[in-house]
Amino acid sequence: MSDPDAAQRAFYTAFESADLEAMTAVWADDPDVLCIHPLGAVLLGAEAVREGWRLLFTAGEAMRFRVRVVAAWREPALATYTVEEHIEAPSAADGHALVLATNVFRLHDGQWRMVLHHGSPAPRQRPPVASVH
Amino acid sequence: MSDPDAAQRAFYTAFESADLEAMTAVWADDPDVLCIHPLGAVLLGAEAVREGWRLLFTAGEAMRFRVRVVAAWREPALATYTVEEHIEAPSAADGHALVLATNVFRLHDGQWRMVLHHGSPAPRQRPPVASVH
Numbered sequence: 001m002s003d004p005d006a007a008q009r010a011f012y013t014a015f016e017s018a019d020l021e022a023m024t025a026v027w028a029d030d031p032d033v034l035c036i037h038p039l040g041a042v043l044l045g046a047e048a049v050r051e052g053w054r055l056l057f058t059a060g061e062a063m064r065f066r067v068r069v070v071a072a073w074r075e076p077a078l079a080t081y082t083v084e085e086h087i088e089a090p091s092a093a094d095g096h097a098l099v100l101a102t103n104v105f106r107l108h109d110g111q112w113r114m115v116l117h118h119g120s121p122a123p124r125q126r127p128p129v130a131s132v133h
Numbered sequence: 134m135s136d137p138d139a140a141q142r143a144f145y146t147a148f149e150s151a152d153l154e155a156m157t158a159v160w161a162d163d164p165d166v167l168c169i170h171p172l173g174a175v176l177l178g179a180e181a182v183r184e185g186w187r188l189l190f191t192a193g194e195a196m197r198f199r200v201r202v203v204a205a206w207r208e209p210a211l212a213t214y215t216v217e218e219h220i221e222a223p224s225a226a227d228g229h230a231l232v233l234a235t236n237v238f239r240l241h242d243g244q245w246r247m248v249l250h251h252g253s254p255a256p257r258q259r260p261p262v263a264s265v266h
Contacts, residue, residue: 034215078213082251102249
């Protein structure tokens with residue numbers, strides 16, 4: 001993606017559609033990329049990250065996201081977002097879950113790629129007031 | 134601090150010593166700084182972040198940290214670290230807790246300051262093999 005906002009949108013689109021190839025394309029193909037699903041272990045490196053998404057997508061639950069950016073910082077080749085992910089998912093207690101996530105993207109050869117997704121459960125809060133997705 | 138590694142060390146030193154003034158000095162004094170303690174709510178802005186530390190430090194539990202950097206990215210004015218915090222704390226189940234944290238620092242007027250701390254509980258893993266602290 002040519003800008004980090006677009007890369008983040010592509011991440012959530014791939015997540016919602018459980019599209020492993022699209023998700024893989026979002027990430028940098030590097031040994032030091034890192035993914036932490038809520039309460040999960042550290043998945044380090046592109047292969048481990050991909051396998052994590054494969055397992056999650058194989059579980060097969062349809063999820064819908066509303067994403068609210070709480071804070072973001074951007075430099076010419078590095079961008080971070082911390083977001084509230086308001087998720088509709090059948091397995092959640094009342095069909096709704098709130099995850100806090102920090103996403104980091106780097107500019108690789110002219111393309112913004114994800115290098116970190118760190119998600120964690122959050123206490124229930126107000127509904128989103130803005131959305132990037 | 135004149136480099137982000139030193140800023141991160143100062144963060145953990147302030148955390149261990151429950152020193153609110155030292156912790157406040159680590160952070161940027163900005164309305165968009167963000168702190169998420171494990172399973173806690175989003176604390177947005179320097180005042181809310183400081184109040185969160187005040188409450189945590191008032192609880193008064195002595196904690197010792199061993200910090201292992203899992204991945205880090207750095208640009209001239211923005212640096213991110215994702216770390217394992219191996220914490221010795223009396224209230225933990227067996228005196229030991231593992232927290233995963235993403236820390237972000239920005240260069241403000243020649244000084245590196247923290248702008249994000251996002252902590253979350255993790256499954257127990259291997260002991261640290263390296264330390265920044």
